[in-house]
Amino acid sequence: MTMNDSKTSPDAFRIVIVGGGIAGLCAAIALRGPNREILILEQSSLLREVGAAISLQPNASKILENSWGLGDRIPSSKKVVDHGFRIYSIDGQLVKDIPLVKKREYGADRVIYHRQDLHSMLKAAATSSDLPGKPAELRLSSRVIDADCEAGIVFLSDGTSVSGDLVVGADGIHSKLRTAVLGKIQNAIPTGVSAYRLMMPIEKLQGSEFATKINPAEPFTSMMMGHDRRLVMGPCRGTEDYAIVALVPDKTLDVDTSKTTWNTEASLDEVEKAFDVFPRWVTSIFQHSPAIGLWQLRDLDPLERWHRGRVILIGDASHAMLPTQGQGASQSVEDAEALGAFFEDVGSRTGAEAVERRFADVVRCRYERACLIQEYSRNAAKPATAQGAEGRSKVTLTTTEFMDYNCTYNGAKDWQRAAGVQQEVGGS
Known part of the structure; x- marks a missing residue:
């Protein structure tokens, strides 16, 4: 017996996710539910990650493990629970030792994965039949070049188009959907x-x-x-x-x-x-x-907006950041979890206004936090990086305070309770 509900009706809530990377697959997992159709459009012909390590900080690990129940899908022998940072001088002398084992305070560990292992696990979970809702469909060689945000239509390079009630732009740092949402090009900054x-x-x-x-x-x-x-x-x-x-x-x-x-x-x-x-x-x-x-x-300067019509940006498409805090992938996980939380009760075709109202709550939950972590990551790379855009807030937290800020986050539902946000009921 599986948890999967593969039955959908003609009025199923249609979700189109542009991008089959970590952000897109996490969105597919978070958005699975009754009477939903999820389609992932990935531009590459072979969906695979390069050989590299990637970390999920405690704020993302607890979503992966506790909210989504995926903690055991990668064997413990294939991952590393990071115990801390060690800084060495160029002659090999240990200069500083910063322990990271604070699971009791943070609720999860900082875990290091091989990108291929993490990506493969997320892909298997998004398309599996043993999670709630119908498995996501993954369509390769599907390069999206533009979108009609108000109508929820994405246009592909082969001349075809796909429509959805909800369109997630998880197409990375060179996002095409970012241009559609902003109405202008905003490229990443060297x-x-x-x-x-x-x-x-x-x-x-x-x-x-x-x-x-x-x-x-x-x-x-x-x-x-x-x-x-x-x-x-x-x-x-x-x-x-x-x-x-x-x-x-x-x-x-x-x-x-x-x-x-x-x-x-x-x-x-x-x-x-x-x-x-x-x-x-x-x-x-x-x-x-x-x-x-x-x-x-x-990286990116903070965007003017993350959503328009039926399209919302997540991950690197909305807040690409430097790897100096190891939070890039973790913020993508948080974005996906927020989408899942705010659309949790939607199980049928939904009007554009209702979708946009939920998007507004996602942005209220995520924007300030993601932009602050983005700025802190940029500051940590100085003096190599240029100064940020004028008018951006200054980070005043210490390194320890910022680590606590990063890692004590408990997801969108916790934010909802703290902010007193009332979830809209129904899909009209």
């Missing part, structure tokens, strides 16, 4: 920093000089800073792989980083040259990464 992405087997590092200074199998995120460059490193897939993000100023590189994408490949010679100011005992481990990626870090 930060002056690019990142090399490496992944290597931990067994290859055992016995190396690197391992005598930084144990790659210990469940800690390690950072090494020097000469305006930094390495952020840690294990994933238990003690199987070691992930490194190597941050370097664009101006020091010989490549045009403005043309890089998440899938841009780089060579070993490139990354070794970029970090030739680091000691050889560090850079020698780069050779063990079978593939190296390079992408320019960009």
